[in-house]
Amino acid sequence: MxxxxxxxxxxxxxxxxxxxxxxxxxxxxxxxxxxxxxxxxxxxxxxxxxxxxxxxxxxxxxxxxxxxxxxxLGAMVKEIKSDGRLKLAMVGGFNWNAVEGEYCTIHAESKTYTGTILMHEASVHVYRNSGTLPRDEQHIEVRIDARTTNAEETRELGIEVGDFVSFDPRFQLTDDGFVKSRxxxxxxxxxxxxxxxxxxxxxxxxxxxxxxxxxxxxxxxxxxxxxxxxxxxxxxxxxxxxxxxxxxxxxxxxxxxxxxxxxxxxxxxxxxxxxxxxxxxxxxxxxxxxxxxxxxxxxxxxxxxxxxxxxxxxxxxxxxxxxxxxxxxxxxxxxxxxxxxxxxxxx
Missing domain, CATH: 3.40.630.10 (Zn peptidases)
Structure with missing residues (x-):
């Protein structure tokens, strides 16, 4: 063959x-x-x-x-925060820093939403210690690409605890035959x-x-x-x-x-x-x-x-x-x- x-x-x-x-x-x-x-x-x-x-x-x-x-690998919605963003629970074994900055999709029951996985303290112009804080479930969150500023508005989108979150693969094939992807x-x-x-x-x-x-x-x-x-x-x-x-x-x-x-x-x-x-x-x-x-x-x-x-x-x-x-x-x-x-x- x-x-x-x-x-x-x-x-x-x-x-x-x-x-x-x-x-x-x-x-x-x-x-x-x-x-x-x-x-x-x-x-x-x-x-x-x-x-x-x-x-x-x-x-x-x-x-x-x-x-x-x-x-x-992936994640699930662990908590809808008071500011409307999402805390995550891991699915599979990985390090949080491996997905920091990654685009993701929230799979709500009736609709999907895109988002970005970030540190809550991502902005270096606001948080002096943003680079040294631990990358863990207490600091990592999802910023949803939707107009939401509180938990009630996020729930109105149809997003709830237990919804799956997938990571964008970003598939690439290089001229030298390297395959890059999640x-x-x-x-x-x-x-x-x-x-x-x-x-x-x-x-x-x-x-x-x-x-x-x-x-x-x-x-x-x-x-x-x-x-x-x-x-x-x-x-x-x-x-x-x-x-x-x-x-x-x-x-x-x-x-x-x-x-x-x-x-x-x-x-x-x-x-x-x-x-x-x-x-x-x-x-x-x-x-x-x-x-x-x-x-x-x-x-x-x-x-x-x-x-x-x-x-x-x-x-x-x-x-x-x-x-x-x-x-x-x-x-x-x-x-x-x-x-x-x-x-x-x-x-």
Whole structure:
């Protein structure tokens, strides 16, 4: 299979521009569901709202499962302040300074409103200590793009406690192949799985094992792909980002294979099998350990599923902040996905 860069990037941009913080993923799941329909692949919804597609393989007794999550970081309205602005509660784990100054959308029940996430003490002409105050839930707020100066006027707009707030992605593709956007975690991987299914169905490729594509929608809050796993599943792979930074081996140009995260080591045999596929196929890769990381694969293990679990994906710079990757990393991840699903399962 060949990596269709243009189609994958167009799909990625479309997905990141659909708001989908954990708990508010219906629209993006519907978009992916429609995409699977164009491929002629049937899907089913879980009670939690995730999506599972199945590609029939030659061996229907031992299955594989590939998952990527479509839910993202975001926030909810915690409080409507006396001046009409909004206090926020986090959805997912990030630092408040990572979203300071970001444009956002408030998803009220009947209408959406735009806004900006700011420090209450943003103006240096008014607040002498604006640069040193903590960036936390007591100081960060949303300035709504509407005429409101008190809590009553904000409520009259239809905004209420519990409304979701999504962060603008600001997707950009540079001439050097860098992809800059929020929510690359994990919509980059979702796009790659869709690209994989597109080629398998269009080229009528016969896979050695029945393979499930699990689009989870609660990974950022810890319980995405930990249920509805078919009993025949032997291998469970989370396709998720590689975390970059000091002391890390991953980069933005290779596929990152995780050997251990905060949950412990991933399955040794399956991880080494993935490495061998990279070596044999001349796929650029890095082995890495992510110290403050968990995945849907580790969530499935914690839930008691008897599967071999592994994790790989594109390297993402500044994860859970202003993220960036490169098309080379997307290509390497696609090549490993392609090699994996077309190779017989290890015993």
């Amino acid at each position: 060949q990596f269709n860069q243009q189609w994958t990037l167009q799909t990625l941009q479309r997905l990141v521009e659909i708001p989908s913080p954990s708990g508010y993923t219906e629209a993006v799941i519907e978009e992916i569901e429609r995409q699977f329909e164009t491929f002629g692949v049937e899907t089913k919804r879980t009670n939690k709202g995730a999506l599972i597609a199945t590609l029939q393989g030659q061996d229907d007794t031992r299955h594989r499962l590939l998952t990527a999550h479509v839910d993202t 929510h690359l975690d994990d919509k980059a991987s979702v796009s790659l799985l869709l690209a994989l299914v597109k080629q398998v169905t269009e080229r009528k490729i016969s896979l050695p094992q029945t393979t499930h594509i699990y689009i989870s929608n609660n990974e950022e809050i810890g319980y995405g792909g930990n249920s509805n796993i078919p009993e025949e599943t032997v291998e469970y792979i989370a396709v998720d980002m590689g975390a970059l930074g000091d002391g890390q081996a991953s980069d933005e140009y290779t596929v990152s294979i995780c050997t251990k995260d905060s949950s412990g080591p991933y399955h040794y045999g399956l991880t080494r099998f993935l490495k061998k596929l990279c070596v044999d196929g001349n796929i650029p890769y890095r082995l890495d350990i992510y110290p403050y990381y968990g995945s849907d694969a580790s969530a499935a293990i914690r839930a008691g599923h008897d599967v071999r679990h592994a994790l790989f994906g594109p390297g993402i710079e500044s994860s859970h902040a202003n993220e960036r990757t490169n098309v080379d990393s997307l290509r390497a991840t696609f090549e490993l996905l392609s090699a994996y699903v077309q190779t017989e399962m290890i015993n």
